[in-house]
Amino acid sequence: MSAYLAKFDEPNPSDAYQIVGYQEYANALNHLVPLVKQADEEALAAYDKIIETMPELAIYTNLSRRFNFALAQSSSLTPLLRRTLSLYNASSLKDKEDLAGAEYRHTGIGWLIALARLEHGSIELGYQKDVNPFNLTHLTTVETPAFLELLLDGARSHYWAMNMDPVTHYLLDGNVPKVSDRTALAYGRRAVLVQKMLETLNRVAGAQFTPVQKQELQSWYDNLSEVREGVSYNVYETYKAAISQQGIQSIDLKGCPPLVSGIRKDISLGRGRISLAE
Amino acid sequence: MRKSILAISLLMFGWQVAVQAAIPRDVKLEIDRRLIPAYRTGNLETVVFSGALIANQVGGALVDEIDAYLSDQSIEPLGAILARSRFSLLTQSKKVESQATVKELLLxxxxxxxxxxxxxxxxxxxxxxxxxxxxxxxxxxxxxxxxxxxxxxxxxxxxxxxxxxxxxxxxxxxxxxxxxxxxxxxxxxxxxxxxxxxxxxxxxxxxxxxxxxxxxxxxxxxxxxxxxxxxxxxxxxxxxxxxxxxxxxxxxxxxxxxxxxxxxxxxxxxxxxxxxxxxxxxxxxxxxxLLFTGIHWWTRGRFGKGVAANGLLKGTHVKRNPAAGFPLHMPRDIPKATDPFAIDGSEPSPYVARRHEHTWSWENGGISLRYHAEVEIVAESDYFY
Structure with missing residues (x-):
C-alpha cells in the first residue's frame, strides 16, 4: 500500500467566456459604473427617467415565490418538502409575500448595475480563480440597496431550492452511488456561490440584520459548508474507486475554483489522503 | 336544458376524441415528447429532426389534424415551425443534419x-x-x-x-x-x-x-x-x-x-x-x-441567447476566441420584462429570471484519469443538471 497525493490541473478560465452574460455584463459594468461615479443627483434622476421608459429594463424580485410556499398545503407534500416548508415558515428572512405583484418590479440605474454585478460575479465565482467576489471595490452608492436586495433574494432562492432538492440530501448523507462526481462538483459550485453571496451580505450589510437574522444567515452558511463536505466526500470516494484501477498515474480535478482549492487543501492537510492498492 | 347540454358535451367530447384518435399513437408521442418541448425551449435542431420525422411519416388530412392539435397548444402549423427552424439554423451557419425531402418541402x-x-x-x-x-x-x-x-x-x-x-x-x-x-x-x-x-x-x-x-x-x-x-x-x-x-x-x-x-x-x-x-x-x-452603450450590453446580457444549453451557453468555439462570443440571438421585438411568476401562461421574459440560478449547474467539472500510455479520459459534460 503506497500513499498517493493527488495533483490538480488549474481549472480552465476560458469556460466562463462560454456562459452568456459573462462578457456582456462586464461590458455593461465598464460603462455604467464610471457613469454613475461622476454623476450628480440631477444626472442620476435623468438616467432613472430614461430607464423608466424602457420596459425591457425592469427587474422583478422575490424569487422564492416560485416555490409557492405561501400556498403550499403541508398535508400534500413529501416529507422532505414538508420539512422545508416548516423551516421556511419559521425563517426570519422570508420573501415579502404580502406585497402586491407590482411592487416586486424595480427600475433605475442602481438596479441595472446591481443586477449586472450579481450576474457577472456569480459566473466569475463559479468558473474563475483568484476572484474578488462581486468586485466590491467598485460598488457604487446608487446601486448598494438594490445589490443587497438582489443578493439576499438570490441566496434565499438558492438556499430553499437546495433544501428541497433530494441531491443535496444525498450529498449530505454521503450517498455516493446516487450522485455522479460531475453532479457533485456542480452542487459544490452552487454551495460556494451561495456562501460567497452570504459572505458579501455580511460584509456590506451585516449591521442591518437583526441578531436573529444574522444567526439564521450563519446557519445557512454552516449548512452549505456541510454540502461542500459532502461534495468532497463524494469526490474522495470516486477517487478511491478510480485509483484502484491498474496503471493510473495521475488524476486531475476540474471544477469550481474555490471548491477545487478547498479539496486540494484538505488533501494536502492529510484530511483527504488517498491510498493506492499495490 | 340539462339534456341538451349533455348532448352537446358528448358531441364535443366525441369529436375531440375522434380528432385526437386520428393522429397515430407514435406520431402523437413524437409531438408530445419531443417536438413540443423542443419548440418551447428553442432547441431548433430537435425541432427540425422531430418535425422532419413527422412530416415524412404523415400526409394529407392528417397534417391538418396535427396543425389543429398544435394550434390547441398555441403553436403554429407544423410547416411553419419546421420552415422557420430550418431557416434559423441555416442563418446561424449551423449544419442541419437531414436534408429536406419532397414531403417536407410540400409543407x-x-x-x-x-x-x-x-x-x-x-x-x-x-x-x-x-x-x-x-x-x-x-x-x-x-x-x-x-x-x-x-x-x-x-x-x-x-x-x-x-x-x-x-x-x-x-x-x-x-x-x-x-x-x-x-x-x-x-x-x-x-x-x-x-x-x-x-x-x-x-x-x-x-x-x-x-x-x-x-x-x-x-x-x-x-x-x-x-x-x-x-x-x-x-x-x-x-x-x-x-x-x-x-x-x-x-x-x-x-x-x-x-x-x-x-x-x-x-x-x-x-x-x-x-x-x-x-x-x-x-x-x-x-x-x-456611457449610458446607452452600457444599456446595450446589459440588454444583451439579460435577453441574449447562445447556441447551446437552451441559450445559456455560447458554444465551445468561444474558448478559443472570446471575441467570437459576442453574436447572440436577441428577441425580434423590443422585449418587455415580465414578472417571472405571473400566472398568465405567457413565455417568461427574460427567459431566465437570473442566470446565476442556472449557470452553477453546468457540469463542466469532473475527474480526468491519465494512464501510463498517455491516454487521457476526461469526464466532462455540457449537460445541465
Missing part, C-alpha cells in the same frame, strides 16, 4: 411562399411607411419608428435569404426527378423572380429610413440647443451620434457602388451639426455614450 414551401407574397403585396410594410402616414414629432416617436424600420429591414433580409434558399432547395428536389407531377405543381412558385421585388422593397425602406434619420438629426439638434431637460438632451446626443455613424456608413457604401438608386443624404450637414453639438455639449455626449 414548408407554402409557408415561405406566403411570406414572400406578403412582402410583395406590402402586407408586412410598417404603418409608418404607408402612404399618408405622418412622421413622428418626438425623439421617442422617431426612436420607435426607426426600430420598426430596423425590424422590417431584418425581415426583408431574412426573406431575401429565404427566397434564395427555397429556390435552391426546390430546384434540387425537382431536378432529382422523384417528384410526382401533382406535387411538382405545388413546388412551382418562382422564388427567383420574387427576390427582385424584395430587393425593390428594401430600397424603398432605405429611402424612408434615411429621411427619418435626417428628421431626427434636426430635431435632436434643436433639443440639445433649447431643452433644459437632461434626459431629453441625453437622448438627443445619443440619437445624433447614432445617426451620424449610420448615415456615414451608408454613404461609404454608396461610394463603393452600392444602393446607387437611393438619394445620397447630406452628410456634410449632419457632420457639421454633430461636430458643433459635441463642441457645445461635450459632457452630455460622453455621458449619453
Amino acid at each position: 414548408t414551401v407554402p409557408y415561405f411562399q406566403k411570406q414572400v407574397q406578403e412582402v410583395i403585396a406590402g402586407e408586412l410594410r410598417p404603418a409608418i411607411m404607408k402612404e399618408g402616414a405622418e412622421p413622428p414629432e418626438t425623439l421617442q416617436g422617431l426612436k420607435d419608428a426607426l426600430w420598426t424600420i430596423h425590424i422590417y429591414k431584418n425581415d426583408l433580409n431574412n426573406l431575401d435569404r429565404t427566397a434564395s434558399l427555397a429556390a435552391l432547395t426546390v430546384q434540387t428536389v425537382l431536378n432529382s426527378g422523384k417528384v410526382r407531377p401533382v406535387d411538382r405543381e405545388k413546388l412551382s412558385y418562382d422564388f427567383v423572380a420574387s427576390r427582385e421585388q424584395i430587393i425593390e422593397e428594401n430600397e424603398n425602406r432605405l429611402n424612408f429610413e434615411t429621411a427619418l434619420r435626417m428628421l431626427r438629426v434636426r430635431l435632436a439638434n434643436k433639443i440639445l440647443e433649447e431643452s433644459d431637460a437632461l434626459d431629453q438632451k441625453l437622448l438627443a446626443a445619443f440619437a445624433l451620434d447614432q445617426d451620424f455613424k449610420i448615415i456615414n456608413d451608408f454613404v461609404e457604401q454608396q461610394r463603393r457602388g452600392l444602393f446607387r438608386s437611393i438619394q445620397t443624404p447630406d452628410l456634410d450637414f449632419i457632420q457639421d451639426t454633430v461636430v458643433l453639438a459635441k463642441q457645445n455639449h461635450p459632457r452630455v455626449f460622453q455621458d449619453a455614450d
